[in-house]
Amino acid sequence: MAKTTEDMQQAVDYSKFPDSEGHFGVYGGRFVPETLMAPLAELSEAYLRYRNDPDFLREFDTDASQFVGRPSPLYYAERWSEKIGGARIYLKREDLNHTGAHKINNALGQALLAKRMGKKRVIAETGAGQHGVASATVAARLGMECVVYMGADDIQRQSPNVFRMRLLGAEVVPVTSGTRTLKDALNEAMRDWVTNVDDTFYIIGTVAGPHPYPLMVRDFQTIIGREAREQILEQEGRLPDALVACVGGGSNAIGLFHPFLNDASVQLHGVEAGGYGIDSGKHAAPLCAGKPGVLHGNRTYLMEDDWGQIIGTHSISAGLDYPGVGPEHSWLKDIKRAVYTSVTDDEAMQGFHAVTRTEGIIPALETSHALAHAEKLAREIGPGGIIIVNLSGRGDKDLQTVANVEGITL
Amino acid sequence: MSRIQARFDALKSAGRRALVPFITAGDPNPGLTVQLMHGLVEAGADIVELGVPFSDPIGDGPVIQLACERALKHGTSLGDVLAMVREFRQRNRDTPVVLMGYMNPIEVMGYRRFCEAAAEAGVDGVLTVDMPPEEMGELSECLADAGLDPIFLVAPTTTEQRMQVICDHARGFIYYVSLKGVTGSDTLDVAAVAERVGRLHRMTGLPVGVGFGISTADKAAQMSQAADAVVVGSALVRQIQDNVGDDAVIVENVTGLLASMRSAMDADAAATA
Numbered sequence: 129m130a131k132t133t134e135d136m137q138q139a140v141d142y143s144k145f146p147d148s149e150g151h152f153g154v155y156g157g158r159f160v161p162e163t164l165m166a167p168l169a170e171l172s173e174a175y176l177r178y179r180n181d182p183d184f185l186r187e188f189d190t191d192a193s194q195f196v197g198r199p200s201p202l203y204y205a206e207r208w209s210e211k212i213g214g215a216r217i218y219l220k221r222e223d224l225n226h227t228g229a230h231k232i233n234n235a236l237g238q239a240l241l242a243k244r245m246g247k248k249r250v251i252a253e254t255g256a257g258q259h260g261v262a263s264a265t266v267a268a269r270l271g272m273e274c275v276v277y278m279g280a281d282d283i284q285r286q287s288p289n290v291f292r293m294r295l296l297g298a299e300v301v302p303v304t305s306g307t308r309t310l311k312d313a314l315n316e317a318m319r320d321w322v323t324n325v326d327d328t329f330y331i332i333g334t335v336a337g338p339h340p341y342p343l344m345v346r347d348f349q350t351i352i353g354r355e356a357r358e359q360i361l362e363q364e365g366r367l368p369d370a371l372v373a374c375v376g377g378g379s380n381a382i383g384l385f386h387p388f389l390n391d392a393s394v395q396l397h398g399v400e401a402g403g404y405g406i407d408s409g410k411h412a413a414p415l416c417a418g419k420p421g422v423l424h425g426n427r428t429y430l431m432e433d434d435w436g437q438i439i440g441t442h443s444i445s446a447g448l449d450y451p452g453v454g455p456e457h458s459w460l461k462d463i464k465r466a467v468y469t470s471v472t473d474d475e476a477m478q479g480f481h482a483v484t485r486t487e488g489i490i491p492a493l494e495t496s497h498a499l500a501h502a503e504k505l506a507r508e509i510g511p512g513g514i515i516i517v518n519l520s521g522r523g524d525k526d527l528q529t530v531a532n533v534e535g536i537t538l
Numbered sequence: 539m540s541r542i543q544a545r546f547d548a549l550k551s552a553g554r555r556a557l558v559p560f561i562t563a564g565d566p567n568p569g570l571t572v573q574l575m576h577g578l579v580e581a582g583a584d585i586v587e588l589g590v591p592f593s594d595p596i597g598d599g600p601v602i603q604l605a606c607e608r609a610l611k612h613g614t615s616l617g618d619v620l621a622m623v624r625e626f627r628q629r630n631r632d633t634p635v636v637l638m639g640y641m642n643p644i645e646v647m648g649y650r651r652f653c654e655a656a657a658e659a660g661v662d663g664v665l666t667v668d669m670p671p672e673e674m675g676e677l678s679e680c681l682a683d684a685g686l687d688p689i690f691l692v693a694p695t696t697t698e699q700r701m702q703v704i705c706d707h708a709r710g711f712i713y714y715v716s717l718k719g720v721t722g723s724d725t726l727d728v729a730a731v732a733e734r735v736g737r738l739h740r741m742t743g744l745p746v747g748v749g750f751g752i753s754t755a756d757k758a759a760q761m762s763q764a765a766d767a768v769v770v771g772s773a774l775v776r777q778i779q780d781n782v783g784d785d786a787v788i789v790e791n792v793t794g795l796l797a798s799m800r801s802a803m804d805a806d807a808a809a810t811a
Contacts, residue, residue, distance in 0.1 A: 149672065159641055159668045161597035163693035163718055165700065305603050306593060318596040323719040325695060422641040422668065423594060435615035436646030438593040 140463065142389040145456070150339020150426075153462065155455035158338040160425045163322045172340040174245050179347065184244065191236055192351065195269065196226045198233075200352075202359035202516070208486040214506035215369065215513030219489070220356045220384065222520050227262050229492065229521030230352060230380045235262035235331055237348030239270055242329035249273040249324065252331045253317040255282055255310035255376070256447035256494065257289025258521055259333030264298035274298040277316040279309040282446045289525050307440045310376075310450045314424055334377025335454030338425030342454050349383025356516055357387050369509050370395040373518040374498040375415065375468065376448035378457045380520035385466060395467070398457060399501040401443035402470035412441035414453050415461050415468040428455040444473035444529065445493035447521075475500040477533065480523065492521035493529060541634040541662045542687050542710040545584055546745045546766065554807055555762040557582055558747060559796050560638065560771030562589035562605035563622055564614025566782045572625045574789060579633050581793040582800030586626075587665075587769065590619050590639030597640075597667040599722030601772040604779055616643040616652070620659040627660035636663035636689055636710070649677045653684035663687035663710045671707035678707065691715050692738060694730075705742035711767060712738055712746045719750065722772030726751045732764035755795075755802035762803040763810070770799060 150156045158168060178184040192198040200221045209217045222230040235252070242250055250272050254260030260276040267274035276293055280302040283290050293300050306312040314337075321330040335342045335349070353371075360368055371388060373381035375398040388394045403411030411417065414429040421430040423438060431439050431451035443449040460466040471479070476493060479500030484490050491499060495518070502517045509515065523530075531538050539547075549556055559578045563571050575586050591609035595602060616639075623635050637656065644652050644666065656664065664686050669677070671690060681688050687710030692701055695718065705712065716731045717723055731748055738746045748761050749769030761768045777791040 157673050158670065159673055160670070161667050161693070162670065162691040162704075163597075163695050163715060165670055165693075166695040166697055169697075305600070306607070311594060315594050315596050319599070319720045322597065323723065325718055419646070422645050424596070425668070427645075430642070432642065432646060434646070435617065436592075436643035437610060437615075438642070 145459070146339065146343055150343065152456045152459035155420070155428050155458040156339060156342055156426050158425060159422045159427065160338045161322060163325065164338070167325050168338055168340070175241060175340050175344050178241060178244060184240065187240055188237055191240070192233070196232050196236060197224065198351065199355045200224050202356055202363060204363070205483070205487050208483060209506065211486055212503055212506045214511060215509040215515045217502055217506055218360065218368070218514065218516045219519040220352060220516055222352060222380065222518060223489070223491065223522035227258070227265050228524065229258040229262070230349060230383060230518070231259040231262040231333060232265065233351055233383070234333065234345050234348040234379060235259065235266045238329070238331040238344070239263070239266040239272065242272065243270055245329065247327060247329035249275070249328045250331050251275045251277070251317050251320050251328055252333060253277045253310065253313040254333060255279070255313070255449055256445065257282070257286040257293070257525060258447060260298070260300070261289050261292050263331050264293040264296035267298065268296045275320065276300050277303050277313040277320070279307070279313050280304045281308040282310065285529060286446055286525060310446070311438065334379040335382050335456060336377045336424055336426060336428065336452055342426065342456055345379050346382045346386060346456065349379050350386045352380065352383035352518065353385060353387035356384060360514070360516060364514055366514070367391055367394055368514040368516045370397055370505055370515045372397045372399065372498045372502045372505060372515060374399045374448060374494050374520060375453060375457060376401070376412070376450050376494065377452070378454040380518050382454060382456055384516070384518045389465065396460070396465065397501060397505060398466055398468040399497045400468060400470040401445060401448035401497060402472040403442040405472050406470060410442040411470065412443040412449050412451065413470040414451060415457060416470045420458065423452045426455045428452050428458045444476060444533070445497070447492070447494040448497065469501060471497050471500040479503060480530065489519065490523040491519055492523045493526045495520045540685065540687055540710060541632065542585065545634050546711065549584060555765070555803055556584040556745070556747065556767035557758070557796070557800055557803060558585045558587055558767050558769040559583045559774055560587040560589060560769060561774060561778070561792070562591055562602060562609050563619040564591055564609030564612050565605040565775070566608050566778050566788065568612050568614050568618060568622070570785050570788065571622045574792060575626045576629065577789050577793040578796055579630060581797040583633065583796060585634045585636060585767070587636045587638050588619065588623065590616055590637055590643060592640040592643060595640060597720055599720040599772060601722045601775050601779060605775045608782070616647055620655050620661070623661050624659040634662040635660060636665055637661055638665040639667070641666050641669045649680040653680040653686055657684035657686055661686060663689045665689040665691070665713060667691065671703055674707065689713055694718050694734065701738065702741055705738070705744065708744060710744070712742065712744050713769065714738065714746055714748045714765065716748050716750045716761070721750055723751050726757060728760050728764060731761065735765050755798040758799040759802040759806040762806060768803065770796070
């Protein structure tokens with residue numbers, strides 16, 4: 129008898145992924161110039177040594193609590209839920225973390241690892257600037273030199289974060305090659321790492337890149353899902369029906385999803401940036417509309433042309449404006465454990481306003497994509513259901529963008 | 539015997555080192571590439587390395603990044619690159635051609651389809667910057683079936699153990715990256731390179747080429763003392779970059795620079811012989 133999808137899912141031992149070479153099925157791996165193979169091996173070895181080291185974990189937990197402000201609350205969005213008239217929606221408040229987004233969880237973890245590895249200089253790429261700010265923040269906290277690569281176009285649309293990074297002592301390097309956005313910033317950070325490999329630690333901001341990054345970043349971000357799981361059990365006495373998170377590279381989504389992978393009753397919804405709509409071709413939704421390929425060190429779904437060139441993406445939110453996605457998401461899509469959908473710029477703006485006005489929480493535009501989908505899903509699941517949305521970041525950085533879209537001069 | 543091996547055998551008997559120029563296919567425009575390839579051969583190239591333009595060349599410095607952007611502006615695809623090699627082969631049956639690029643265009647075309655088409659076009663070797671031997675999988679078999687040589691990079695950071703793995707997977711020649719950095723960087727330590735090349739020679743019978751950072755005739759001559767082949771890329775591509783719009787000057791300057799490297803290397807070889 130053919131196995132149902134649910135049977136197959138239950139047969140998957142998620143703790144066995146990735147394998148020792150970083151593969152999630154056919155995805156992931158380590159596709160980098162030879163110069164980086166040895167440093168990646170060194171990084172893997174160091175990470176696996178500290179991954180379960182009580183002393184390292186205690187240091188992480190202490191800073192997570194005293195510097196970042198964890199645990200973040202799980203907040204019942206009562207007015208918004210009632211207005212929608214469907215499932216009860218909970219918001220995992222990562223926007224309340226120090227620096228205003230989930231990015232700090234990972235930046236902190238990697239910087240503490242860099243310190244243990246004796247690296248004095250950290251580099252990072254950033255799109256919306258949230259990971260750059262998080263990296264600059266932990267570098268200041270730990271007394272490390274920090275260089276952040278940022279697409280020249282993103283520097284334009286996220287200037288408050290650029291100023292923040294500079295105040296924190298980081299050097300922000302504008303990247304003018306290619307599409308002048310996040311993917312090009314990642315290229316430039318890789319080139320820096322190839323050149324300064326002896327003393328430099330590259331803090332990748334999402335669950336992409338070569339092994340061990342997708343594993344390591346996931347581990348540092350799963351604090352979100354572990355807390356949320358405990359909190360919902362405490363507040364509702366049962367698991368949620370669905371989790372919703374936006375997906376650019378996919379770190380906030382994997383952080384929320386991963387501790388629930390074995391809970392077959394919990395649906396996982398990843399929301400990509402639909403831009404002007406999937407049919408327009410102007411979007412950033414590789415899982416919804418791309419094909420597998422190799423970019424930035426791993427095999428994953430990509431936005432590419434018929435000859436394998438990476439194509440320009442569009443999203444209203446700089447943090448989702450990326451043509452690839454973490455390899456674990458590609459795998460979860462193929463094995464159908466998670467579903468991936470997209471919402472357009474306009475829908476995200478509606479989600480942004482709805483939550484701002486009914487809950488008094490100004491979400492990031494990235495997060496607003498998840499909120500817009502949660503609204504549809506809450507109606508589908510209906511009253512009696514429970515949804516957790518990862519409120520991955522706050523929207524202060526996006527005020528200029530929102531004003532521009534709405535023709536308002538600040 | 540592969541064209542690459544035949545070329546190295548002939549050079550060895552003549553007591554000469556191979557000069558391997560690199561240009562990006564389609565740069566500054568697709569119409570000039572085949573003419574440039576022939577010009578490079580006339581100026582003394584033993585093997586031609588042809589870059590397959592890619593949108594995200596993480597192993598390359600600004601000079602080759604811009605070359606990729608110029609080529610892609612003209613829509614130069616992997617299919618176009620193979621057509622250029624086919625055209626080159628109409629007038630040149632002997633000079634080996636190595637494609638150098640990134641994984642994704644090959645991934646999208648399909649390993650077997652790419653290997654068969656490349657061999658049919660007259661390609662001899664394939665170097666994919668972001669494809670370490672560990673991830674080769676079926677590509678290994680497809681290259682072998684098509685008679686194409688897989689060329690791998692060895693870096694200053696490569697451990698002794700990995701060197702052996704790479705030597706075991708490689709055919710044609712080994713490409714030693716002479717510095718930590720991207721293409722077009724400018725700090726060379728000849729003695730350190732010679733030491734690493736010596737180690738590779740003890741591990742494999744394959745010839746060892748050296749590249750990255752070789753920008754002048756002098757450096758080419760120095761490096762040719764240490765290795766079996768000298769690869770020159772960014773210095774040539776810079777001549778293209780500086781003269782975009784004037785194809786005649788580009789051909790003159792690119793071939794002129796390569797010819798000066800050839801004479802410096804040969805003078806050096808004669809002096810030590």
